[in-house]
Amino acid sequence: MWALRRASHPLKSRGFTLGTSRVCSAKLDLASRHPEAKALMHRSTQSISNRCRIMMRLGHDNLDAFKFSMCSCGLSSQAGAKSSDEEDNLEDGFSELETPAGSDTVQGNTVEDENDDELISEPDLSEEDDELDASAQEMQLSDTEMDVIERKSQQKTVRSVLLKAILAAPGSSIHPTLDRWVEEGNEISRTEATIAMLNLRKRRMYMRALQLSEWLEAKKPFDLIERDYASRVDLIAKVRGLLKAESYVEKMPQNFRGEVIYRTLLANCVKVSNVKKAEELFNKMKDLEFPVSSFSCNQLLLLYKRLDKKKIADVLLLMEKENVKPSLFTYRLLIDTKGQSNDIKGMDQIVETMKAEGIEPDIRTQALLAKHYVAAELNEKAEGIMKEIEGGNLKENRWACRILLPLYAALGKADEVGRIWKVCESNPFLDECLAAIExxxxxxxxxxxxxxxxxxxxTCKRPPSRCYSTMLKVYADHKMLAKGKDLVKRMADNGGKIGPLTWDALVKLYVEAGEVEKADSILQKAAQQNQLRPMFSSYMAVMDQYSKRGDVHNAEKMFHRMRQVGYFARLRQFQALAQAYINANAPAYGMRERMKADNIFPNRPMAAQLAQLDPFKKTAVSDLLD
Structure with a gap:
């Protein structure tokens, strides 16, 4: 239970004026420390439950370095904390913590192939329960649709006759195929449509999923409900962007514009890291008097974990005020935040709190803990968790192999990797092969x-593109340019579709080989020739190299091109750009104003860079000359 003490310790006395529909923002004071903030936080933390104290430290490792604005305005959009490399590499999608491979936008996804999830040997679908649960949460599925998933969970695959017709449909539109299918006497029930939609999403065939949704709304073979419209909103956001999705919501029947619709929009704002839009939408949901849900709070936590960890405490305080119980995903986010900060003690405290609330860590949470223990060189603790994941019989717990392979590799234990791979080798699943390659x-x-x-x-009839991109990444890491080129040719000869993941690996292959211009050229061609935009990390890999060279012109060019393809400005980009000016020993006029225009506020490292770039700064020599 989420312990509250509102009666004896109202939020106002804690130094926060949240109001009924707002959260105050936490601002890092770069100029100096404020003793009054320290006193304020001391009073605040004394009045909050033990759990909340633990969680609040996620946002404030040194609380007295912060001051809190005493206002009732909406959530601030001042995303100023540097996001981790891991988060940057996630591009604009959810992190691996909550949503699986179906959560990318078409303008900015990591779509690879239509048969991405085809397995070499198809395991029971129950092995992917976590992914289906997260996908269902993202789509906001109805109880009926969840029943379908549960009934099919023990089958080899979730398929339908309708799905086969859609997959076989020629041309760019499936509407004629659906019309003919119905004319032939076939019926499209809600169950049939749901299974087809789930499979299209799983295969990342978002355009066809959207076309199916459009056809269902036009023909109405069954009565549509709010969640059908929410699914349509989500697909429009993926395929055509947020603005089109918002426009569709405005045209929807008023009685269907409920909480699920706005939660779906919020999730898509988070996917593209649009802080301002996400905060406005969250506040609008409160203005519309929708209840604050764990899903909505988790979306903000996910957003701030990437871009502004200071605000995590604000969301947690709001959850306490609104009596919103943290979910397993909430705890997983907080655990990962602590782990990324290398605060292992704090991470363990979160785990203890979670267990005290009766929530046991699932396999994904255990894997996350093990990963952070390995990073902190606490190998014994990591191996202890890995043994728990493995269980008594690895052949019976086959699903654990894909989790354990990269963990043992991180520990440097080749023998253990070989032992686990032998369990899979005779009849491997696709994910196990990819994990073993990595x-x-x-x-x-x-x-x-x-x-x-x-x-x-x-073994695989039609290997998806990520098979090649995973191997290509190995070549890139080892600077094996010749083998990387041969692999790309082999991929093309086999009819593989080159997408953002492959581009990313190819770009980094050339970057590691020192051929930055070639990597830049590949990136530009990829953006021009395909509807799918390259990954954020691909642009940053090239931009960082220009920055190291002090090549201001090309660094600015990469910055501009990222805007052109739809990436919102991040602190990471400004840091690379500022470093380019520093290395070029050139003044950067208006850098602060550019950041302010994008609602980006400097952290301490960025503030130091800006000070170094200030063309009007005073020095001992300049004072003498003046």
């Missing part, structure tokens, strides 16, 4: 990675 690559055993890759290609 693991052997991290252990610098490229030949072993190649052996797994060749076995995967020989």
């Amino acid at each position: 693991a052997w690559g991290n252990l610098d055993k490229v030949e072993d990675a190649e052996a797994v890759f060749d076995k995967m290609l020989s």
